[in-house]
Amino acid sequence: MVAKFSLDDVCLSAGGVLIQGERPEGKGAIVYSLEKIRPGDWFIAFSDSIKDGHDELKEASERGACGAIVKRRSRYAYAPQGFPLVAVSDTRTAYFDLIGSYCKWVKPRVIGVTGTSGRRSAIFLMAHLLREKYSVHVSLVQGLNWMGCAESILEMPEKSEVLIFEAQAIERGEIAQIGGALEPEIAVITECRHPLSSASRDRAMAELYCEILETLSLEDKARAVIFDDSSAARERAREILSPEHLILHSQSNTEDLDASLTESEIWSAVQVAQLLGLEENIIKEVLAELCSEEQVNA
Known part of the structure; x- marks a missing residue:
């Protein structure tokens, strides 16, 4: 069992806004590792002192992600055109908001x-x-x-x-x-x-x-x-x-x-x-x- 979220779930729970691409249908798991992406999952782009998940948006799309949850920026150089992006103020905070939302549901x-x-x-x-x-x-x-x-x-x-x-x-x-x-x-x-x-x-x-x-x-x-x-x-x-x-x-x-x-x-x-x-x-x-x-x- 893995929690799955629709676009509306992501936007309501994490304060996200769809800023690029068509509205994804269905629900997907929240994944931060490229290796774990399955078709229909959401890729969430974390950044730390070693790497920036926003550099992996193209590969996330190629692996079948339905869209990505990204930190609000002016440009997303590595996002394919039309790949759905949901912008939030901070992806780590958004991740915990989604966790809290799922916990309240269970x-x-x-x-x-x-x-x-x-x-x-x-x-x-x-x-x-x-x-x-x-x-x-x-x-x-x-x-x-x-x-x-x-x-x-x-x-x-x-x-x-x-x-x-x-x-x-x-x-x-x-x-x-x-x-x-x-x-x-x-x-x-x-x-x-x-x-x-x-x-x-x-x-x-x-x-x-x-x-x-x-x-x-x-x-x-x-x-x-x-x-x-x-x-x-x-x-x-x-x-x-x-x-x-x-x-x-x-x-x-x-x-x-x-x-x-x-x-x-x-x-x-x-x-x-x-x-x-x-x-x-x-x-x-x-x-x-x-x-x-x-x-x-x-």
Whole structure:
């Protein structure tokens, strides 16, 4: 399953305007890699420090793209005459707008997970727990490339009930962009520590990773689950959200669990499972099974 968009979908979701060519018929997937283009797909032209997708418009047309989503410019030197072009103010922003539009159409409960460590394990455990009750789709970052997570969201099955996405960033604004598109109901921060910890570095990490809290849904049930116990992360969280939206790790809210469950990834996954209505006995059974499997594999 891959999300597909008509010209109207692209224009309405991403603020695009058809500036060249005839109106394409039907719907196509959104593709940024020439190698992945199939006849009828939309090619979206990204630019970075290495290459400019606008230089590939001719090849995209030759590979069967129904049209291209391009950044608004005066000229498109490499676009064949008559090849449909939809101009937007920024193609990366448009891509996230399209992702957000598809997510709103599928309507899963959305969980965003970030942190410098423990987030991937937390995601896998959350998915394992939640699949006891829901149809779950997981979208992960590939290396340091945000595109992998974004592309996977557009492959989410229509019947998905829960979407768990991984948010990673090198620069400010990257987590806010994907979080802003998806507006998670639950935002999870495992840990956000600099490897060479200091007050200023921890504060910078908190500012970077707590961006996800600013994208949290405005619904009353929205919650932030934060394991990190650094003063920088907690101060930042309290500046962004009111207390009723925060679930902060402490010994008191894990004292009934096995001591091993106080690790960031396990504690975070359990909190999310509880928020989404999994019964405590089911959570404990699943965790016990996982522990047994680990012992056997060891």
